[in-house]
Amino acid sequence: MKKNGYVLDQLDSPLIVRTTPEHEELKQIAKGCITRYHCYHYLGFAQTQWRLFEKEQLHRVKPLLYVYRVLLTGIYLMQTGTVEANLVHLNEAFKLPYIPDLIARKLAGAEKSVLADADVAFHQGEFDRLHRELEEASQNSKLRESPSCKNALNDLLVRLRLS
Secondary structure, eight states: OOSOHHHHHHHTOTTOOOOOHHHHHHHHHHGGGOOGGGHHHHHHHHHHHHHHHHHOSSOBHHHHHHHHHHHHHHHHHHHHSOOOOOHHHHHHHHOOTTHHHHHHHHHHOGGGOBOOHHHHHHHHHHHHHHHHHHHHHHHHOOSOSSOSOHHHHHHHHHHHHHO
């Protein structure tokens, strides 16, 4: 029920090895937990990840991709009400021309996965722009103000505890 995007990301993760009918039920219930205020999770998380990226002596591509993934997931959630945490899928919607190159550099190995200082300045500008875009997406979002699933979530938890 809290505004924790991490939980939403995990519920819909493609990395789930084994699931249950209860997990599927929880995924459906969780849709009622999504509010416009989830933006604060993504804004804060992106800011923290950006600070960690900035502190690095050598600016690596992988943490930068993580920053973009967090921001784009938040914007997409505010616009659609759907959690999408896959950066490749997100970029199909956002069409940021530098994302495929960053992904390719990460996949190419360590020697290609460090940014030049000039690139860092560009990405600082993009971070600032996308951060503002997430704030605006939240303000314009049609998502509800508060969760609508409290009773359904409580019923599921009670049922699971009693079984």
